[in-house]
Amino acid sequence: MNAPTQFSSVKEVLARLRETNYIADTRVATAVYIADRLGKPLLMEGPAGVGKTELAKCVAASTGTELVRLQCYEGLDEARALYEWNYRKQLLRIQADEGREHHWEEIEDSIFAEPFLLERPLLKAIRSPKPVTLLIDEIDRTEFEFEAFLLELLSEFQVTIPELGTIAARTQPIVFLTSNATRELSEALKRRCMYLFLDYPEAERERDIILTRVPELPEALAEQLVRLIRSIRQLELKKRPSISESIDWARTLVELGVETIDENVTQETLNVVLKYRQDLERVSQQLKLPPSPHHN
Amino acid sequence: MLERLQSFGQKLREAGVPVSNHEMLVASQTLQHLDWTDREQFKWGLASAMCRSPGHLEVFSTLFDLFFAPEGLELDLDTAPPDLSELDEVELIEQIIKALREGRDGELRRLARAVLDTLSKEASGGFLLYRALRTLDMDRLLQRLAEREGVDEFEQNIWKMEVQSRLERLRRILEQEVRKRMVEERGAEDVADRILRVPLEERDFATITSDEVADVRRSVVSLARRLATRLAKLRKRGARGRLDMRKTLRKSLSAGGALTDPQFKVKSRSRPDIILLCDVSGSVAAFTRFTLLLVACLQVQFPRIRSFLFIDTTDEVTDTLKSTDPADAIPKALQIANVIWLDGHSDYGHSFKNFHENYIEAVTDRAHVIILGDARSNYRNPEAWVLKDVRERAKRVWWLNPEAPQHWDTGDSVMSAYAEHCDAVHECRNLKQLASFIERLA
Known part of the structure; x- marks a missing residue:
């Protein structure tokens, strides 16, 4: 396995991510850079919608590598994540051989071979001839057992398939793991990764992000939007608006051709930012918005 | 290096x-x-x-x-800032107000340090933080900052919210700076447990502060979601009955008659009826609230829940809890429930008697009765016979006590008088214990 590194300095990470419209800060860029240099997976934690998945996508885009994504869920197992034998095809093969004289060993060798293997994301990432970016999304949704199973992959970049032997990565993938911290991950897994906590960005960076993603938005409006969204964020809400909501809101304002955010605009578009009725009521109350006909 | x-x-x-x-x-x-x-x-x-x-x-x-x-050192090199040590308290506060108004964090940090410097002669540690907050008086700062002339009402409201978040920021800066001083003075160990707290799931309900209630509530909701998927899966697995030959054969046709995918009959299992009897007096309020919330979030698992609250008398709140979102409903239920009869001190005996008079027919032979409370009845008659009767009617009677077992039966706790008539009494002091009880129940 060769380990070509993708970036030569933190500045380069910043610049190349910016080309893909991802506005990182030194903190994010350093973590990406170090993970790449040391060839270790990067574990990202933080609230939903602050750009964890997006970071992985943009790193893939900026390095020109293919993004292989494994979405985790409760009950995810090896068969869905790594590989599975295509048993229907194997059965057909055996039935096609019926009547002919074959030793069992011969049949076994022939049906436990490449053509009968169903490749799932993890195996795909390992076997790819070109380097890939592997994103293991929402790892905290899986069970403990699956985490343990990932350990071999994450530290050695290899997997063991009983019938085929150990397969080592041909090129070292860049690996990202994301977690929404709905449960504690195991120490063993954390130890194998570099750690990055992504939080809501500083006002200035948030404005830059919005302006990069929605270039049509006037700068003054972006400024106003960020002020408002940051104020909303500090309230106690069921779902705090994150960057993805800010961007959605910016797009909405552009669509509507709004020039300045006032009471009426806020009241009519607030449902883009807040997903729960209680949250809407809470914020309307704080901002003393006039009661809206839609909300009742 | x-x-x-x-x-x-x-x-x-x-x-x-x-x-x-x-x-x-x-x-x-x-x-x-x-x-x-x-x-x-x-x-x-x-x-x-x-x-x-x-x-x-x-x-x-x-x-x-x-x-x-240290942070902010680079800045100081270019624009040597005026010496702050000469300023007195009033001037410092004026400067802080200015920095807050303009939203300059670096400046704020330097000013916070200066404030702590002037105060550190008379106080240290947690007390220093307290003194600093007293001196600055956040409420007064809020008042002074919130007023702005020449803007419309909407702008004024946004500004108010912004000021609040900036003040919060100032508070955090003060906390950080005080912590640094503490590490310098007393070493790192002393500070450790102030920051690295026990994870919320393992925190004793009694030690949860009002600041953290929101966090705990959030983690209860996410815990409920995890429990729900887990329970649904276990239920599915548990429902697997005997081999269903007919379905298996039918399924095998697509694989040319090879029996590849065995099918099983589905066992039906009824979900338990739940009756919750919650002490909501001050001493156990946090615990019962979180328990109610958790159970309410698991509506799907427990479709038939009847909830009763009591302090010294009992009232039913099932409908209130069902009508709205659980997180909002619980404070509402607490508000409207009629749980005080005499003086608002816990009286388990009277509450149970009242429950027996009005609601005993709710206890059917399928009901799991769960009582939440510390069994501290202020030396009044425990009326344990009610529980005995309830147990005869119900399928199971559980008691969850938010106190450690060594405190049971001390002082006015009459735990063992009631324990006699329960199937089990569990210590339930944190979310983890609560979750494992709920899991066993379903």
């Missing part, structure tokens, strides 16, 4: 961040890739190797500033 890193790691460990040898090794590997002259880069590079949670990052930042270059 390596030596310095070693002792930094040692300090982190003292402060409760579990930096293992492996992490030290990784940290030293990062050193050769980092630009040491860039403070930010150096800091976050090390952090990515040595921290494993937001709490760790807090501690890391504090210690990093003490060990390596």
Whole structure:
């Protein structure tokens, strides 16, 4: 396995991510850079919608590598994540051989071979001839057992398939793991990764992000939007608006051709930012918005 | 440098961040890739190797500033700021108001340090923070900042929210600065447990402060979601009955008659009826609230729940809890429930008697009765016969007590008088214990 590194300095990470419209800060860029240099997976934690998945996508885009994504869920197992034998095809093969004289060993060798293997994301990432970016999304949704199973992959970049032997990565993938911290991950897994906590960005960076993603938005409006969204964020809400909501809101304002955010605009578009009725009521109350006909 | 890193790691460990040898090794590997002259880069590079949670990052930042270059040093070089030590309290406060108004964080940090400097002669540690907050008087700051002329009402309202978040920021800066002083004065160990608290799931309900209630509520909801998927899966697995030959044969047709995918009959299992009887008096309020919330979030698992609240008399709140979102409903239920009969001191005996008079027919032979409370009845008659009768009618009677077993039957606790008539009494002091009880129940 060769380990070509993708970036030569933190500045380069910043610049190349910016080309893909991802506005990182030194903190994010350093973590990406170090993970790449040391060839270790990067574990990202933080609230939903602050750009964890997006970071992985943009790193893939900026390095020109293919993004292989494994979405985790409760009950995810090896068969869905790594590989599975295509048993229907194997059965057909055996039935096609019926009547002919074959030793069992011969049949076994022939049906436990490449053509009968169903490749799932993890195996795909390992076997790819070109380097890939592997994103293991929402790892905290899986069970403990699956985490343990990932350990071999994450530290050695290899997997063991009983019938085929150990397969080592041909090129070292860049690996990202994301977690929404709905449960504690195991120490063993954390130890194998570099750690990055992504939080809501500083006002200035948030404005830059919005302006990069929605270039049509006037700068003054972006400024106003960020002020408002940051104020909303500090309230106690069921779902705090994150960057993805800010961007959605910016797009909405552009669509509507709004020039300045006032009471009426806020009241009519607030449902883009807040997903729960209680949250809407809470914020309307704080901002003393006039009661809206839609909300009742 | 390596030596310095070693002792930094040692300090982190003292402060409760579990930096293992492996992490030290990784940290030293990062050193050769980092630009040491860039403070930010150096800091976050090390952090990515040595921290494993937001709490760790807090501690890391504090210690990093003490060990390596402190924050804001670079700024001071270009624009030598006026000496702040000459200013008195009133002038400092004026400066702080100015910095808050303009939203300048760096300035705010320097001013906060100056305030702490003037106060540190008379106070230290947690008391210093308290003094600083007293001196600054957040409410007064809010008042002074909130007023702005020549803007419309909407702008004024946004501004108010902004001011609040800036004041919160000031508070955090003060906390951080005080913590740094504490590490310098008393060493890292002393500060550790202030920052690195026990995870919320293992926190004793009684020690949860009002600041944390929101966090706990959020984690109850996410816990409920996890429990729900888990329970649904277990239920599905448990429902697998005997082999269903007919379905298996039908399924095999697509594989040319080979029996590849065995099918099973489905066992039906009824979900338990639940009757919750909750003590909502002050001493156990936090515990019962979270329990109610958790159970309410699991509506799907427990479709038939009847909830009763009591202090010294009992009232039913089932409908209130069902009608709205659980998180909002519980405070509402507490507000409207008629739970005080005499003086508002817990009276289990009278509450149980009242329950028996009005609601005993709710207890059917399928009901699981769960009583939440500390069994502290202010030396009044426990009326344990009610529980005996309830147990004869119900399928199961459980008691969850938020106190540690060694406190049961001390003082006015009459736990064992009731325990006699329960199937089991569980200690339930944190979310983890609560979750494991609920899991066993379903």
